[in-house]
Amino acid sequence: MQSRREILHVLAAGAGLSATPVAALGEPVRLDPTPSCADDGEPTPTATRGPYFRPGSPERADVTGGRAEGTPLFVGGRVLGRDCRPVARALVDLWQADDSGRYDTSGNHLRGHQYTDEGGRWAFATIVPAPYTFRSMHIHFRVQRPGGAVLTTQVFFPGDPGHDRDPQFDPRLVLTVSRESGTRRGRFDFVLA
Template identity: 50%
Template sequence: MADIRDRQPSRRRLLHLSAGAAVLLPFAGLVRPGMTRAATPACGAGDPTPRQTAGPYFSPGSPQKADFTADASDGEVMQVSGRVLDTDCRPIAGALLDIWHADPTGAYDNRGFRMRGHQFADDAGRYRLTTLRPGL
């Protein structure tokens, strides 16, 4: 019989998915040039980020970087920043953020690390990256 712990994500996996979701949220096609998104309005609801269900997926061995603009020859530059918080709204210092998204033409690099990378949140859980707006 399977242990219930086998079906629940580990803390590391939950942090990985939470960070990925936080980074990818602005890429949902709702961001306009110069637009600033407000922080999550309700902190402390205690709900973890939902599991990832659609690919493309994480690839191990990505480079550590905060600037993705050299990964494509043309595109609209955008800044993405935020904070990684636990379910009690405390910053997660050193959280690993795995970042990947489509290039300006809408293509994902599933073999290499174009528009893929990682970084670590600072002591206040903050992250910032410069990238090119993903195409659809």
């Protein structure tokens, strides 16, 4: 099982989160003093919750539970306010389909939540979800600043041919995905109202 710190280092190495080298695993990740956020400072669009949300997911950074099925994906980013400042201790709750397009409706496989650090950062080790029915590939999130309203949304994958037939697809909710040394990294910054 990988800790969020380890996952953050993997993301930082590939997605420009910071200049901290992977070799510095175990050292604190340095923060960008002023992260950029959406050009217009608009909050992240909402998307429907769908039928597969389950309350009470485990707090963890690796939602695979150590299972080797699927294509590994490190997904992470920041939670920001509209002023582009990081939101610390924000809840980030993830749930998604597996590599067959199925949700675990009786357990917590590919479900988990965590709280952002002082830099507003969150990071999960997961897998690339498969599309299902009319849905393109996506990961569901609920994001909430302490004491704030819940943002329920989804993030999508670039270049997925399923976007055209998915009525829930929103081009503002596409991950930035990179592949380096066989590792897929997805980056998304949530901006809360």
